[in-house]
Amino acid sequence: MSTAVTSLPAVMALVFARECRLAFRRWSQLAQPVVFFLMVTTLFPLALSPEPALLRSIGPGVVWVAAVLASLLALESLFKTDWDDGTLEQWALSDQPLAMLLLAKVAAHWCLSGVPLALCAPVVGYALGLPMSALGTLMGALALGSAVLSLLGAVGAALTLGSRRGSVLLALMVLPLAMPVLIFGARATDLAMNGDAPDAGLWLLAAGLIAAISLVPLALGAAVRVSFE
Amino acid sequence: MTRLTWFYRLASPPTSYATAGRLLPWFAVPAFLLLAVGLYGGLVLAPKDYQQGDAFRIIYVHAPSAWLSLLGYSVLGVSAGIGLIWRMKLAHALAAAVAPIGASFTFLCLVTGALWGRPMWGAYWAWDARLTSELILLFMYLGYLALRSSYDDLQRADRASAVLALVGLVNVPIIHFSVNWWNSLHQGSTVLRAGGPAMPAAMLIPLLESFAGFTLLFAAIACIRLQAEILNRERRPTWWMDSAIKGVPHD
Numbered sequence: 197m198s199t200a201v202t203s204l205p206a207v208m209a210l211v212f213a214r215e216c217r218l219a220f221r222r223w224s225q226l227a228q229p230v231v232f233f234l235m236v237t238t239l240f241p242l243a244l245s246p247e248p249a250l251l252r253s254i255g256p257g258v259v260w261v262a263a264v265l266a267s268l269l270a271l272e273s274l275f276k277t278d279w280d281d282g283t284l285e286q287w288a289l290s291d292q293p294l295a296m297l298l299l300a301k302v303a304a305h306w307c308l309s310g311v312p313l314a315l316c317a318p319v320v321g322y323a324l325g326l327p328m329s330a331l332g333t334l335m336g337a338l339a340l341g342s343a344v345l346s347l348l349g350a351v352g353a354a355l356t357l358g359s360r361r362g363s364v365l366l367a368l369m370v371l372p373l374a375m376p377v378l379i380f381g382a383r384a385t386d387l388a389m390n391g392d393a394p395d396a397g398l399w400l401l402a403a404g405l406i407a408a409i410s411l412v413p414l415a416l417g418a419a420v421r422v423s424f425e
Numbered sequence: 426m427t428r429l430t431w432f433y434r435l436a437s438p439p440t441s442y443a444t445a446g447r448l449l450p451w452f453a454v455p456a457f458l459l460l461a462v463g464l465y466g467g468l469v470l471a472p473k474d475y476q477q478g479d480a481f482r483i484i485y486v487h488a489p490s491a492w493l494s495l496l497g498y499s500v501l502g503v504s505a506g507i508g509l510i511w512r513m514k515l516a517h518a519l520a521a522a523v524a525p526i527g528a529s530f531t532f533l534c535l536v537t538g539a540l541w542g543r544p545m546w547g548a549y550w551a552w553d554a555r556l557t558s559e560l561i562l563l564f565m566y567l568g569y570l571a572l573r574s575s576y577d578d579l580q581r582a583d584r585a586s587a588v589l590a591l592v593g594l595v596n597v598p599i600i601h602f603s604v605n606w607w608n609s610l611h612q613g614s615t616v617l618r619a620g621g622p623a624m625p626a627a628m629l630i631p632l633l634e635s636f637a638g639f640t641l642l643f644a645a646i647a648c649i650r651l652q653a654e655i656l657n658r659e660r661r662p663t664w665w666m667d668s669a670i671k672g673v674p675h676d
Contacts, residue, residue, distance in 0.1 A: 355586075358578075359585070415591065419585065
């Protein structure tokens with residue numbers, strides 16, 4: 197065994213690369229959350245009215261609600277295939293800490309689902325009439341927020357592994373926990389839109405992300421181990 | 426290690442079943458006495474509030490249920506943690522017993538808050554920070570109960586829901602803070618109660634009595650539910666048949 201491969205960062209990089217490779221082989225699955233995000237945001241002008249002033253005032257909220265729902269949708273199958281074919285069990289048996297391997301997996305998932313959402317957000321925001329000056333904040337806040345959502349949602353997805361799962365169950369568990377992210381993110385966007393400094397919301401999101409990165413892997417490891425029993 | 430013997434003995438189903446049964450009257454009797462005195466004092470004897478009139482009296486139910494909704498989640502989270510770390514079945518049983526009680530008090534808090542809001546705000550619901558936090562707390566209880574009920578296997582249900590309860594426990598203060606922050610940006614100030622004037626004794630004493638009474642009631646219901654939970658989990662062993670049929674004490 198060469199130490200170069202078995203060091204923890206190297207293994208985490210391998211997991212990350214594996215996740216990306218698998219995801220790019222299934223393009224449609226990668227694109228679905230983004231398409232869902234675009235569709236949901238289209239519903240609001242149709243349901244309310246195409247009046248720019250109204251759309252502008254609800255814009256930040258619409259983008260955030262749609263993004264939260266889209267990232268939940270993307271999370272549902274996060275561990276499913278790896279759990280079915282025993283990959284997760286092998287990870288748990290390996291001499292690497294399971295929590296860190298799962299963290300690498302979630303990080304890859306964020307790059308493949310959260311980042312595309314953040315990249316699409318300015319387009320959606322522009323269509324809803326948000327001013328150009330707020331689009332940068334929207335993108336940054338969504339990138340931070342979707343990372344927290346990926347971590348929280350991963351715990352939920354891991355907890356449903358051994359259960360009679362339903363997609364509603366995941367939403368029931370994760371949505372209450374995700375509400376602070378929604379509040380901080382939407383408020384930061386709202387403040388930027390009105391020309392105020394959005395720093396507070398962004399810092400709070402970043403603080404939440406740090407807390408989630410340090411605590412969530414522990415819960416993830418425990419949750420995945422429960423599913424083996 | 427020897428010092429913890431009582432702790433391990435307590436964790437065995439027969440002992441914990443008996444202990445819960447023995448504690449029950451010590452919780453239930455004072456609970457009913459305090460509730461009778463406190464609610465009579467609060468709903469009948471206490472003077473009307475000069476601003477809110479009789480409507481303020483709902484505080485004698487509303488405030489204790491708000492406190493118990495939080496206490497319930499804390500008990501849930503802590504016992505889930507104990508169960509997860511020391512693999513203690515009794516702690517999981519306690520978590521399962523307490524969750525529906527906490528959820529009920531959260532619901533009671535929301536209902537009484539809405540009834541109180543009608544004369545005060547002119548509407549049953551306002552997006553007030555406290556009410557919103559309480560609503561999110563109810564959602565967290567419901568998520569916990571939903572996860573628990575989605576497992577057929579009791580051990581898995583225990584451990585999976587314990588992870589969720591711990592994540593939720595860490596999240597409760599964050600949610601509370603974020604909702605306050607959201608509310609402070611939206612509304613000028615909360616309508617009532619924040620730093621309000623000191624209560625006169627005639628109002629305060631019944632309130633303290635009903636706080637104590639409802640808390641003891643919570644403990645009493647928890648004892649009953651814990652006994653039921655233990656019986657449900659120990660369907661095979663016969664120790665409880667001995668005690669039920671022959672009246673043999675068992676510890």
